[in-house]
Amino acid sequence: MHKPNQFDLMGQKRFLPLFLTQFTGAFNDNLFKNAFLVLIAFHGLSTAGLNSAVLINMAAGIFILPFFLFSTLAGQLAEKYDKALLARWIKGLEIIIMLLAGFGFIWHNAVLLMGCLFLMGVHSAFFGPLKYSVLPQYLKSNEILGGNGLIEMGTFVAILLGQIAGTLIIQQQPYGEIYIIIACLGFAIIGYFCSRAMPAAPPTAPNLKIGWNVFAETAKILSHTRKNKTVFNSLLGISWFWFFGSIYLTQFPHFAKETLHGDASVYTLLMTLFSLGVAIGSLLCEKLSDATVELGLVPFGSIGLSVFAIDLFFASQSLAPASYTAYTFLTGLSSWRIIIDILLIGVFGGFFIVPLYALIQIRTEHEFTSRAIAANNILNSLFMVVAAAMSIVLLEAGVSVSQLLLLAGILNIFVAIYIYTLIPEFLMRFMVWIxxxxxxxxxxxxxxxxxxxxxxxxxxxxxxxxxxxxxxxxxxxxxxxxxxxxxxxxxxxxxxxxxxxxxxxxxxxxxxxxxxxxxxxxxxxxxxxxxxxxxxxxxxxxxxxxxxxxxxxxxxxxxxxxxxxxxxxxxxxxxxxxxxxxxxxxxxxxxxxxxxxxxxxxxxxxxxxxxxxxxxxxxxxxxxxx
Structure with a gap:
């Protein structure tokens, strides 16, 4: 007899179109972004005499900027209008952006491509509150955790595949630009038709008056969210994960090259391990918590993040000296401790983040859920910017990449203690769960x-x-x-x-x-x-x-x-x-x-x-x- 599980949702029209719409969007974001960055780093694309390092950092900032500027508006629109209809508008915008990007790739115009990257950030900023706040409307209460796990799994797999595909396709010269245009436009069109299959999701606050003042609305939303301590601290917990995760994802290229003495394929391997780990952890949440929103998994996840982050530092110090490719790294016995550490950092990250997203959805007033997710996106972006600034300062001060990753693992301990002191419910549920x-x-x-x-x-x-x-x-x-x-x-x-x-x-x-x-x-x-x-x-x-x-x-x-x-x-x-x-x-x-x-x-x-x-x-x- 078949036992119901989260994968049953993949056969349901109330979930599958949303999953595919999100998957194609996350894939396309990274497909386009990585192709653009490869052109800058390896094919001499530039503008205004700026070097590749400056342009790459500018690109990272330009993609994040829309989350600060438009998340509050996105949250309000997702409350005021049917979310399925809004998804179609957003995916239609993606097609237009990819058409513009096509001209940027053909003309090798960095300014136009940078503008398209900003617009893709706008696209993601508007879709973010929608994709999470629509889940309680589509799913039953006992499906919320499994649905979130599938969305997180799909997101990280899409990010990974998009990064790899963007890098590989654009390097198929002399036709790389044509291939990437076809791929980006194709996935945007597929995403649009997936969004058209999403069931209606009626507005939760149809009479909401839109506030156009970004700063005033941001302050208002954050102030409202702070009234619910559990929800607000869950937002902080998710943002901390992105602080922690962004340090690792940003430093993986240098970690692979300088600490592990590997080539580009080793970096790709690290990204694959981390992303697959998060995907596995996200999917396991439903099994470990019996389809309930089990807050006990959050402390379990944070403990694992620190344990394996700290162990990664010591494992990397004892790695046998050699020049590694992905194949030689995988076949070396001294590498497997590092491989397991990175995979499990991802797994415990999934345990940490999925219940928090589900908790926000079930503990927030249904007419405010989209705006709570919008507040989460703003905080996520802020934490990621702080993580980047902290990393730059510490690396300039002489801290090694492996030491920076170790510091992130140690900081996670203190942040976890702080959060669980504020909300003892997390620790209580952890003790009950264990x-x-x-x-x-x-x-x-x-x-x-x-x-x-x-x-x-x-x-x-x-x-x-x-x-x-x-x-x-x-x-x-x-x-x-x-x-x-x-x-x-x-x-x-x-x-x-x-x-x-x-x-x-x-x-x-x-x-x-x-x-x-x-x-x-x-x-x-x-x-x-x-x-x-x-x-x-x-x-x-x-x-x-x-x-x-x-x-x-x-x-x-x-x-x-x-x-x-x-x-x-x-x-x-x-x-x-x-x-x-x-x-x-x-x-x-x-x-x-x-x-x-x-x-x-x-x-x-x-x-x-x-x-x-x-x-x-x-x-x-x-x-x-x-």
Missing amino acids: LTHTLYRIKKTGVENIPEHGAVVLTCNHVSFMDAMILAGAIRRPVRFVMDHRIYNLPIMNFICRTANAIPIAPTKESAQMKDSAFTQIAQALADGEIVAIFPEGRITSNGKINRFMPGIEQIIKTTPVPVIPMALQGLWGSFFSRKDGAAMLKMPRGIFSKIGLVVGKPIAPESVTRLNLEQETHVLRGDWQ
């Missing part, structure tokens, strides 16, 4: 019974000290757990519980005030449309059987009538965190990746809820598997 994915293999049944929106109470049997974390890792929506105050205050658990806004509770005889406060918080959470999860037994089982349910669940539903969904955990009795054979966590642990189960029942209407029928339903759901 614990639940290393200790258990969870078979989930009926999770689709939990609604995507609205208030609901979840009930579950209580088998071990890990129960809440297993449920938190398995349920897509944030859950407010009602926790025994003693478990709530355990080391590590206290950090996770506080960060997840768990609600501590105590029996009346221990603290009537804490109990009353807990019920007040539960009622407020349900009134706010949140999910509240409780363990109605009131304590962890000491014999593997389901204890009698306490009357607290009936009091909760009487105060705030909402549906109740019974659940049952299976296979945890006898685990290290259960009380089988004595106190929990004082016996030899079972092997890692133990198989356990979570069964979710159908919602029960509030008027039908009693503690007895919930207890009976939990027995049925759990079955004989303790």
Whole structure:
């Protein structure tokens, strides 16, 4: 039986045309740009007496400039108009730009080609907010992460192929310019027809008044985004990745030549490894997080970036001295540590960036998503400019290329600590993800019974000290757990519980005030449309059987009538965190990746809820598997 996965989207009209439109656009950007740069670097193209080094740096700046100038306008237009229609306008503009570029290639006119490069930057600046903000309109909530992974994979593969193709085609002299014109114009036309197949994506803010003042609108959008700390810091996280990544991508030619003693083919190999790594990491995100937007992957990604960036420095220092081609580099044993480091830097970069894009899409108001992505593009560009300036200053000061890459890896540690201090949710989710994915293999049944929106109470049997974390890792929506105050205050658990806004509770005889406060918080959470999860037994089982349910669940539903969904955990009795054979966590642990189960029942209407029928339903759901 086929198990649904993200690749199913490639057969869906609601996704495939968008993917192909984005892919051809990213490919064409790099096809044109690299062909232009090769003409400057190797075929003497120049203007106004400027040397090739100056022109190449000017080209980089001119391509980025439109992101500063037009991202805010692009974000507003993507909110005000149908995004599919807007995509067609943008791809039509690409065809016109490529026609102009054709004359630039024929006439060897650097000024005209530089102008076309600026216009391609405009094209990308306008398409960027659209491609990410349209995903929540095209995809279901459980497809968002997989869709983002495919888009990121496609983008990096397109960039890589475009760079390689642009370099190879333009060098097919004396007809290189003709071939590159045909290729650029051809892919622009293909992209246009792909955009025409995109389904309608109605405007999310049709009455929005367009603000034409770039600086005022940029400040306004950034100010609005800052109100949502999680979203704003996710934008900073993505921008930091582009800061980090741009240092590596920019320095790869010098790294390949000066540190690795390789030729141009070694540089191409490094680019291929990095791009494929990001593509692989982007695709793995859905598998590792079970199609949910798993924030725990973000710290995992940042740890990997630093570990392998630092290891790359030491691996490159121990490389056997020789003059390398891509073939000799691949066949040399001392090279493989470097190859693995660069590939894994890309993989962990994918783990880092894909959940952040998905988080922005699901945590931002739907009528503001395009503008949030526009703000992201502005910040990305700013961080890339700062990265370039920092690199120039450090290299001029005598820092080697390998030392610069090492510094980027070390800086990543401090940036990660700063971000996770600002948003403990990332670190909390990382701890939950690590614990639940290393200790258990969870078979989930009926999770689709939990609604995507609205208030609901979840009930579950209580088998071990890990129960809440297993449920938190398995349920897509944030859950407010009602926790025994003693478990709530355990080391590590206290950090996770506080960060997840768990609600501590105590029996009346221990603290009537804490109990009353807990019920007040539960009622407020349900009134706010949140999910509240409780363990109605009131304590962890000491014999593997389901204890009698306490009357607290009936009091909760009487105060705030909402549906109740019974659940049952299976296979945890006898685990290290259960009380089988004595106190929990004082016996030899079972092997890692133990198989356990979570069964979710159908919602029960509030008027039908009693503690007895919930207890009976939990027995049925759990079955004989303790």
